[in-house]
Amino acid sequence: MTPVVEVEQIVMRYPAARGVGLRRRHLADVVAVDGVSLAVEEGESLGIVGETGSGKSTLARIMLNLLEPTSGVVRYRGEEVTHVRGAQLQALRRERQLVFQDPSGSLNPRRTVGASLSDPFAIHGLLPDRAERGRRVAELLEQVGLEPGHASRYPHELSGGMRQRVGIARAIALGPRLLIADEPVSALDVSIQAQILTLLRELRRELGLTLVLIAHDLAVVRHMCDRVAVMHAGRLVETGTVEDVYRAPRAAYTRELLAAVPRMPQSSSSSST
């Protein structure tokens, strides 16, 4: 089976300089992604785990053509799309979407929720009929656990969790096949995190999405994903099924990551014994 997304030997290099004006000095380049190759299979849920500076967010953006890699190949459904532009890129955008970490930053504060959700349709020239767009927006809101009435609210009137739901609604609006979620719950309270994660799981089942989840929280990735890729300093350190990697990590860094996660005491009546 052709993987949905495949990246081969991706390198992302940024020239770095220190100081401004008077004291500008050129340093060695910053290598955000250093030769990463990864494939995401159809229908699976892949987690990319790493700490700050691991390059995971950069890699995700490269997968979606939001950034052009310094070198390497990006393939979507077997076709090379590394440098795709224009109408072709636009068409691909309908199939691949991103959910951002910060729900307040990614929604335009001056537009109502309904307007933000209608934008994808307008941009891609779909659903020209306003009434039909309105219906679809209401449908989307319900799908993510909100009320149709929320369409007339502004982002600042909603809580963080609700804003993230809107972000998810926007991402699934065009019926994508691939959804990349970049730290979708890090900015939320614990009890709301659970709600959003459950929502993502349900939507994945309902819509048959392929999900790539970027996170620094190992427990979240373990809960949501079938496979996991561990990144450190721009390199791919380990990949495998969640069971394998978490139970018997091969790379030293993976072991270090797992060891750092705080341990909870076992409840005598818990079901995990």
Add this chain to the structure above:
Amino acid sequence: MAAFVLRRVLWGLLLLLLVSALTFFVFYVLPSADPAQLRAGRSASPQLLAQIRENLGLDRPLTAQYWTFLTNLVPHADLGYSYYSGASVGSLIVDRLPATISLTVGAIVVWVLVAVPIGVLSAVRRGTWIDKLTTGGALLGISAPVYWLGLVSLYLFADDIGRWPLLPGAGSYVGITEDPWDWFSGLILPWLVLASTFTAVYARLLRGSMIEALSEDYVRTARAKGLSERRVVLRHALRAAITPLVTLAGLDIGLLLGGAVLTEAVFGIPGIGRLSYDAIVHADFPVIQGTVLVAALFVIVANLVVDIAYAYLDPRVRAS
């Protein structure tokens, strides 16, 4: 560092060239009095006018005149001669510089000494009568035109025409080397008047900047360390809030050194501002060109100094 300064200097020179060309051509495009006419006087005969015109080189094509100007300026630093008085422009400017510098420096001292405490106080005592008083005062200072303030202050305090004659009136400027005390007393009113607008603006700016700084996390940390409120306000909040003001002040100083025209006019101070005002009235083009170039030079230098200063004030800028 050296490369940076060199680059800026070269850009500065290019800018000065552009400014001079622009002034040159604007002067000829805009309607103005005929300098030859002004020089010759009312009852001049046409032959005299033609003669003067030829002397001044006004009958030659524009580009030729500009070229002569450049070839005089660059190797010889010769800015030409005044159409009106015949004196060398360079010497006129050098004569007037001390007055302008005296005026500018004094005004700066006043506005810093007044604006900073007011800004800090109104931020710390936000919402109280002190704050409201300074807001009102600031509004007044900003809206009152400088020449109006100048005239009013003269009518109130000048020893020749004032209601309460306390201070020397207009035209009483003397150089510092001649008589330090007279120099000082003659500049008190001009300093206060010139500083008023700036004080108002800077006090408000500092107030805003301080309010923001006081709500920052590092101020909370400073309090949590048990530092005295005074130290928190001055060493932590003010230190952070003052940076934008310093850079702004640098730019304003550059502008003022080019001549505070209105203040110098009202108080009769023989500075560069007055010089350029008179030159405009007399269509004395070489002097206009000279003062404009000097003003531009000051602004360019001020910009450079401000950029360097900013890097020293804010270490984050150095690293970005």
Add this chain to the structure above:
Amino acid sequence: MNGAGQSRLVVEDLRVAFDTRQGTVHAVDGVSFDVAAGRTLAIVGESGSGKTVAAMTAMGLTRGARTRIGGRVLLDGEDLLTAPAERLQELRGDAIAMVFQDPLSALHPLLRVGAQVAEAVRAHRDVSRASARARALELLEQVALPDARRRLDAYPHELSGGMRQRVTIAMALANEPQVLLADEPTTALDVTIQAQILALLRRLRDELGMAMVLITHDLGVAAETADEIAVMYAGRIVERAPAGELLTAPQHPYTWGLLRSMPRLDAPVGAELVSIPGRPPSLVHPPSGCRFHPRCPHVRNRHREVDPPLATTAAGAGHEVACLLPEAERRALWARLGAGAVR
């Protein structure tokens, strides 16, 4: 309840309310706890629970025209809430210190870190600049800041997140405080750095015999560092118990909700997360009766009317819960939930 060591910090019925345009926000509504020397109390809660406000109020950082504070906060017997500003200044950074969440914004961007640490020393000790600087170096080494001597003259933005947090900890410990309040000290940090910082805090607490209050939203962090955990909800403490007991045999439905909505490394792969329905309540108009009742899966009619006080359980002194359900029922419910039941 305290074991060895006397109570260093005693909070009695703390109430903090803010007057805002939307009404009076009752951020902290009757919170009591105490911490003994050498022990760590973790206060766990989500946003709006009041945990940060409680800590900041103990330090006197919330005093203002629109703040109404009630109750007592006793530091070795002295009430901080009624202390005059000068006395508070003497105590802050000396007897009681605080570490904040985001070290980048907590440190002054334009002052070198060594100077900031030395300032904390000179604020309370009459020493020369040179000695303060030497002490700052000592402190930075104590918090294991790599290459401390060189870093004394660094600016905050030149250091990594973990290093910055070590600096803020060094600053807080400059005068060997008896009580340390740490507000989400590791939330802004990577997980490996978090582990290091938590270990550092534990070590320093032991070395200095401090009473530590750790505020966090992360039960895992609490599990690693706390001797005792207090769970806050809507401005109140709803459950308090020794750490192990609270995490394995909790008795409040909110605590159950928190534990069951956390993804855990030791849960079976693909297990469902059970989230707490609804959203945190308004602090301007808190719910009637039991504040958790609108979101509680086990609510009864009476719970809408009666506000349960924090009461000791049969588990012994040390375990308190504010819940109207009978204890036996709570134990049974947890046994079922723990075994995998959904409700």
